[in-house]
Amino acid sequence: MPGIWPALLTPLDAGLDIDHARFTALAHGLLASGCGGVTPFGTTGEGPSFSLDERRRAVDALVESGVAGPRILVSTSCAALPETLALTRHALRIGAWGCLMLPPFYLKGVSDQGIVDAYRYVIDGAADDRLRVMLYHIPQVAAVGLSHAVIAELMRLYPKTIVGIKDSQCDLAHSLALADAFMPGLTVHVGNELDLPALGRRGSTGAVSGLANFLPRLVHRLVAQPDAPQTAHDLERVRRLLGELGGYALIPALKGVMAHLSGDVTWLRVRPPLVALDAARYQALQNWLRTFPIDSKTD
């Protein structure tokens, strides 16, 4: 899975349903800017806030609009395993590159064995050699994480299916320990853009990134050319941007950046339990973004 596969933000219409036209336009724009593929319905995309039907229809809309299946990594994560399996089968039907998959995230304090059993339920249920699974570790949101023991057991059971892990714990030491333990058998993709050069030097070939919704080239440079002269400058810009966005709830703020760059305030919409930036906060973010120009040709 080389290159950048942005964790697509999900645009909404006035009824807070998915706006397929804007969703597919975002995907096409990112592919045109050189992204390897796109990742619908991760955390940044508010994935678990959408129903099974909404997620299937939006992925169908991507395909119908001309996005090739092999350029889609579908997050199929649900609390209920039959729903994760249904979305995984759907991803296989559209010929997706693979599936980004959380452990079930409602019950907490579950055992490693229980998490392995959960992945087995889905992978054995799909029963398809074409399936590629990228494990998804984001314990600060899911509140259920993936231990080394779980990863090792899944790689043992499904050596061809388990191809990578998206490590969004945002702790470089954790990501490097994963790389030590499991690369090159499985590729570690970090969620924190600041850690991309370090993982790029370790052989990571890409990223599923939130900032890549509007900085696809910059994010790609960080992982693909970690020792280029421009890296320090790019990292400093990412640091400044994340610092500013840290003053807001992250997903509404990322949508605020999209609204600012596109001039389309409908991008501000989020589905509850998120709350959209209000007028004052959006104004403040816009004021700051005017000091932080984003170049759609080079960023």
Place this chain on the structure above:
Amino acid sequence: MPGIWPALLTPLDAGLDIDHARFTALAHGLLASGCGGVTPFGTTGEGPSFSLDERRRAVDALVESGVAGPRILVSTSCAALPETLALTRHALRIGAWGCLMLPPFYLKGVSDQGIVDAYRYVIDGAADDRLRVMLYHIPQVAAVGLSHAVIAELMRLYPKTIVGIKDSQCDLAHSLALADAFMPGLTVHVGNELDLPALGRRGSTGAVSGLANFLPRLVHRLVAQPDAPQTAHDLERVRRLLGELGGYALIPALKGVMAHLSGDVTWLRVRPPLVALDAARYQALQNWLRTFPIDSKTD
């Protein structure tokens, strides 16, 4: 909602799908033993581990087996609001007494406003004066809780709809503070059986209880007759039982008790990410339960 409405355990068949025959038999047995109603698909019932379709079909099976709608409190909680709304509409269609409803539980650190917006999405979407909502607070599992500010705002917006809160934080001080702040406008039902007498003295009229799957009469006495001579003895038994079950994962252990009492080991099955008691643990639990007789006539 007077009386005990057990948080039904969910029996599974060999394929780990819901066993409707055993599920409806459990409900009928509990109603025959004097329970006010039954509560499918709470946390004890592994509710979020089942798909929308599975949950609808199992509730339909209860109704088709002869459980009257007004004796069912359906947990309609999902991560995705359109699914919570769909289950809530289904509960209204079958004439359920009401809906037990968590806030959306995937995204963490969300604001009070976002949680209020989430309930508004469902309640306004259902748009039905018959809807009764019992709020559901279980922060140690959902990792998203309900503040006093959220509860007060929802009671202000929907004074006839918000009728109660199931407080499963298992902290008596928290439950009593809720009672001080909101009773009698909304009834506080505690999840921790040990706290039932204290809440019974404050006017709480019932409980949604996990132990009531096999101790329905004892649990009822705790809340309905908190100052009866038998209360100290009943509490001591609950304390001993919870102490023993605390040595296992709770839901598999509750199912182990069901298996022991019914002589039907299929009750041991759980859906991942839970893991069933293995033979040694089930044996150990059975050995202990032989020292702790449960009388199906008085307990």
